[in-house]
Amino acid sequence: MAAVQETVRDVEGLGQGDKYKYGFYTDIESDKAPKGLNEDIVRFISAKKGEPEWMLEYRLEAFRRWLDMEEPDWAKVNYPKIDYQDYYYYSAPKTQGDGPKSLDEVDPELLRTYEKLGIPLNEQKMLAGVAVDAVFDSVSVVTTFKEKLSEAGVIFCPISEAVHSHPELVKEYLGSVVPSTDNYFAALNAAVFSDGSFVYIPKGVRCPMELSTYFRINERDTGQFERTLIIADEGSYVSYLEGCTAPMRDEHQLHAAVVELITHYDAEIKYSTVQNWYPGDEDGKGGIFNFVTKRGDCRGDNSKISWTQVETGSAVTWKYPSCVLRGDNSSGEFYSIAISNGAQQVDSGTKMIHLGKNTKSRIISKGISAGKSSNAYRGMVSIYPNAEDARNFTQCDSLLIGDRCSAHTVPYIESRNPTAVLEHEATTSKLSEDQLFYCQARGLPEEEAVALLVNGFCREVLQQLPMEFAVEAQKLVGISLEGSVG
Amino acid sequence: MARPAIQPLEIETGFVDDHAAATASLPGAATQGVERENAIKVFAVDGLPHRRLEDYRYFDLRQMLAKVGPLAVTPGADNATASDDANDVFANIDRYVAVVINGRLDTSKSDLTGLPEGVAFTSYADAVDADWVKAAFNSAEGPQDSVAALNRAYASDGVAVRVSAGVKVDKPIEVRWLSAGDTGTHYHARSVVVVEEGADLTLLETRGDDASAPVFATNTLRLVVGDKATLRHAAVYADSEASVRVAQKSVTLGEAADYQTLGLAVGAGRARTGEHVHFAGEDAKGAINGLSLLRGKAVMDNTLFVDHAVPNCDSEETFRSVLDDASRGVFQGSILVRKDAQKIDSQMQARALLLSRKAEMDAKPMLEIYADDVICAHGSAIGEPDQNAIFYLMSRGIDEKTARALLVAGFLDDVVDGFDDGDIAAALKTLLAARLGAPDDMGQEVAL
Numbered sequence: 001m002a003a004v005q006e007t008v009r010d011v012e013g014l015g016q017g018d019k020y021k022y023g024f025y026t027d028i029e030s031d032k033a034p035k036g037l038n039e040d041i042v043r044f045i046s047a048k049k050g051e052p053e054w055m056l057e058y059r060l061e062a063f064r065r066w067l068d069m070e071e072p073d074w075a076k077v078n079y080p081k082i083d084y085q086d087y088y089y090y091s092a093p094k095t096q097g098d099g100p101k102s103l104d105e106v107d108p109e110l111l112r113t114y115e116k117l118g119i120p121l122n123e124q125k126m127l128a129g130v131a132v133d134a135v136f137d138s139v140s141v142v143t144t145f146k147e148k149l150s151e152a153g154v155i156f157c158p159i160s161e162a163v164h165s166h167p168e169l170v171k172e173y174l175g176s177v178v179p180s181t182d183n184y185f186a187a188l189n190a191a192v193f194s195d196g197s198f199v200y201i202p203k204g205v206r207c208p209m210e211l212s213t214y215f216r217i218n219e220r221d222t223g224q225f226e227r228t229l230i231i232a233d234e235g236s237y238v239s240y241l242e243g244c245t246a247p248m249r250d251e252h253q254l255h256a257a258v259v260e261l262i263t264h265y266d267a268e269i270k271y272s273t274v275q276n277w278y279p280g281d282e283d284g285k286g287g288i289f290n291f292v293t294k295r296g297d298c299r300g301d302n303s304k305i306s307w308t309q310v311e312t313g314s315a316v317t318w319k320y321p322s323c324v325l326r327g328d329n330s331s332g333e334f335y336s337i338a339i340s341n342g343a344q345q346v347d348s349g350t351k352m353i354h355l356g357k358n359t360k361s362r363i364i365s366k367g368i369s370a371g372k373s374s375n376a377y378r379g380m381v382s383i384y385p386n387a388e389d390a391r392n393f394t395q396c397d398s399l400l401i402g403d404r405c406s407a408h409t410v411p412y413i414e415s416r417n418p419t420a421v422l423e424h425e426a427t428t429s430k431l432s433e434d435q436l437f438y439c440q441a442r443g444l445p446e447e448e449a450v451a452l453l454v455n456g457f458c459r460e461v462l463q464q465l466p467m468e469f470a471v472e473a474q475k476l477v478g479i480s481l482e483g484s485v486g
Numbered sequence: 487m488a489r490p491a492i493q494p495l496e497i498e499t500g501f502v503d504d505h506a507a508a509t510a511s512l513p514g515a516a517t518q519g520v521e522r523e524n525a526i527k528v529f530a531v532d533g534l535p536h537r538r539l540e541d542y543r544y545f546d547l548r549q550m551l552a553k554v555g556p557l558a559v560t561p562g563a564d565n566a567t568a569s570d571d572a573n574d575v576f577a578n579i580d581r582y583v584a585v586v587i588n589g590r591l592d593t594s595k596s597d598l599t600g601l602p603e604g605v606a607f608t609s610y611a612d613a614v615d616a617d618w619v620k621a622a623f624n625s626a627e628g629p630q631d632s633v634a635a636l637n638r639a640y641a642s643d644g645v646a647v648r649v650s651a652g653v654k655v656d657k658p659i660e661v662r663w664l665s666a667g668d669t670g671t672h673y674h675a676r677s678v679v680v681v682e683e684g685a686d687l688t689l690l691e692t693r694g695d696d697a698s699a700p701v702f703a704t705n706t707l708r709l710v711v712g713d714k715a716t717l718r719h720a721a722v723y724a725d726s727e728a729s730v731r732v733a734q735k736s737v738t739l740g741e742a743a744d745y746q747t748l749g750l751a752v753g754a755g756r757a758r759t760g761e762h763v764h765f766a767g768e769d770a771k772g773a774i775n776g777l778s779l780l781r782g783k784a785v786m787d788n789t790l791f792v793d794h795a796v797p798n799c800d801s802e803e804t805f806r807s808v809l810d811d812a813s814r815g816v817f818q819g820s821i822l823v824r825k826d827a828q829k830i831d832s833q834m835q836a837r838a839l840l841l842s843r844k845a846e847m848d849a850k851p852m853l854e855i856y857a858d859d860v861i862c863a864h865g866s867a868i869g870e871p872d873q874n875a876i877f878y879l880m881s882r883g884i885d886e887k888t889a890r891a892l893l894v895a896g897f898l899d900d901v902v903d904g905f906d907d908g909d910i911a912a913a914l915k916t917l918l919a920a921r922l923g924a925p926d927d928m929g930q931e932v933a934l
Contacts, residue, residue: 074540227805403825409853414867418840424851424866430858440535 284343287315572694725755741767
């Protein structure tokens with residue numbers, strides 16, 4: 001119950017858009033590329049990062065592809081047409097000299113920002129088990145716990161650094177799961193990606209700590225194009241945490257990230273996300289456009305990829321973390337909570353592509369819509385002819401709070417192997433009045449009762465989150481639904 | 487991505503080029519001329535639907551007809567035949583029969599004597615200008631795609647039935663869709679059935695051809711079920727592998743209307759039934775069911791759109807497919823609950839048994855909900871017959887083939903049993919049993 005109490009306190013302190021907790025703006029002089037997008041900008045970004053020729057070529061090819069592509073319009077979301085020439089595609093916080101050598105060298109303004117965000121960077125080294133690769137407007141500023149990781153042979157660094165330090169790995173894996181031709185936003189990302197994390201877990205290594213990144217969008221009108229690449233070599237394991245907050249802005253902000261995961265024989269990656277970017281105000285003004293391509297490739301036999309996401313923020317979300325189950329006996333999981341309130345629009349789900357024998361997938365999706373928001377689950381389970389004895393279980397539940405919101409379910413189920421067993425269940429209903437009444441009869445205020453019931457509704461997914469995320473997520477569930485009843 | 491312009495197929499240009507000449511010989515040339523011309527213009531732009539259109543994702547009509555040469559509009563013929571299944575299924579039921587050959591009502595082969603007073607039965611071509619027919623079509627909802635345009639452009643004939651308020655039709659009316667022609671034919675039928683307030687009708691459809699020549703047919707069926715009226719509808723599709731068919735049903739349900747439909751596909755053709763059910767009055771009930779028992783390279787696509795526009799209605803959608811050989815089952819179902827359509831209870835289920843390595847099932851059960859006080863659910867399961875159940879039956883002395891047939895029969899009969907007319911349900915079960923070789927004819931070869 002403590003978490004709920006805390007939720008209520010948070011709710012009192014927060015509320016709708018104008019009180020958004022993380023809606024402050026840090027005034028740090030930015031090193032920006034001119035507005036707009038053309039080949040010169042792509043070259044500028046590449047040059048700014050001192051990238052090798054092959055990387056520039058990769059970007060330019062993606063850019064040329066992108067020019068020929070059309071923005072997808074099949075998702076159940078509406079937003080004004082994006083003027084891609086009206087964004088900045090590169091901005092980096094200025095640092096003293098070539099870069100900080102220690103925490104002391106980090107811009108104090110930046111540190112204060114993190115403090116407000118609740119990332120205790122100063123205490124990071126003392127905090128157990130979490131290494132933070134803090135991404136502030138596209139450039140990684142501080143990476144901690146590197147020593148301990150390198151002892152284990154784990155490579156955890158900004159991808160811009162990996163391009164130089166481990167070009168052979170980047171060359172081999174970058175774009176091998178999400179090719180730049182995959183979709184409009186993936187192509188855009190491949191052309192202009194700013195930075196992101198690179199993780200390589202060597203054979204047989206169990207990563208000694210949970211890896212975590214905080215993304216933060218800060219500069220006005222800055223497109224963020226994160227690129228994350230995680231490779232788990234044979235028999236390895238890693239749990240990766242991604243959490244996001246962004247300051248309040250009136251202009252729509254674009255975020256088109258690409259995340260690629262690769263597991264080899266017997267390896268496992270657990271990828272957890274809590275996303276609470278600024279959702280815009282009640283009328284849908286402002287807020288982040290979150291167009292993300294996340295895909296994992298279970299390349300080796302017996303490998304496993306598990307996605308867990310708690311999506312509470314962003315004005316528009318377009319996101320389908322997927323698994324390609326290539327190796328025999330490989331398994332994919334997708335646990336999702338998507339909460340939409342106000343004028344938010346969510347179109348999210350997953351794809352499970354069963355190629356190998358005995359592949360298993362499990363999809364648990366909980367959508368909660370409140371206010372006048374729209375919340376859609378869109379998913380695909382596809383069994384290919386060779387996927388002998390494949391197994392899928394899908395459950396999508398939607399909860400409606402209020403009569404102005406909407407919930408949609410769009411599953412695609414395709415089976416081409418008779419030995420495969422697929423099950424899909426979906427329900428849509430409203431918050432039970434009986435349960436609400438009962439809680440209130442026991443003295444809980446309505447808002448607290450709603451938070452409690454919704455947390456119960458999401459329990460199966462919350463359980464999948466690592467401890468520190470679960471607490472934050474539970475709070476977020478309550479905060480996100482503030483003002484949705486009564 | 488900038489898409490290259492699609493090169494029109496021979497059959498598509500044929501539809502457009504032959505239009506003027508072909509429609510001259512169709513019934514109602516004088517009255518339907520303008521509409522037909524406008525419609526073919528729409529078709530000329532859009533062409534046949536293909537898999538890049540979301541609605542036809544699993545039924546690529548363009549590809550299916552790509553290798554079919556130009557087809558001709560052929561008039562009705564005396565030698566029109568149907569497959570045995572289509573001939574026999576309702577043979578033992580006392581009923582009225584309307585025979586439609588190549589999309590034209592053939593009154594000489596129909597038997598409609600004794601229709602009760604208050605039932606108006608004519609050919610669609612004769613009734614096309616009647617106000618009630620116009621009103622029925624003007625209020626129709628449903629996809630205005632290029633198949634609808636083609637159907638409009640070549641609209642030939644069909645049936646027009648009006649059951650006046652309060653009339654209970656004593657026997658079912660069966661509409662038999664036959665085709666004839668040695669070199670291949672295409673036809674595009676349109677029918678309308680209006681069941682007025684408090685009236686009661688059972689409508690049967692049988693469709694089948696004997697594979698003598700390719701058939702491409704579109705069939706538009708407009709059903710209006712008035713306030714407190716009842717319509718039971720059962721259709722048997724026993725198409726041959728030479729046929730490609732698209733049926734589009736648009737249904738409107740009035741207040742407290744009771745609508746029940748069961749489509750049973752047992753053929754080897756490639757067929758699609760697109761059904762749009764619009765709940766326009768409160769307290770209405772709809773049971774929309776589809777069964778497929780397919781073999782060869784058959785494809786059956788059930789695309790369903792249920793529009794709950796008003797509160798307090800119940801709908802139940804149950805679709806089951808049994809797929810053998812290289813057949814393919816498709817289910818695309820969508821339940822829309824509009825804003826303020828509270829207290830809706832809607833349950834949608836799509837299940838499939840795959841009996842062969844080459845069979846395929848594609849299911850897309852969708853929910854689109856804008857009202858909060860509703861109970862909507864969908865479920866989907868795809869797999870093969872339960873090995874444990876087969877083992878159990880075999881341990882009781884039943885051979886494997888019969889055991890499998892029993893399980894399959896049980897899977898399908900379950901839905902047939904729910905049909906609100908015992909005689910018709912029994913007729914459908916007999917057809918299924920004959921197909922499966924169980925349970926009546928134990929020991930017989932399993933036909934699957």
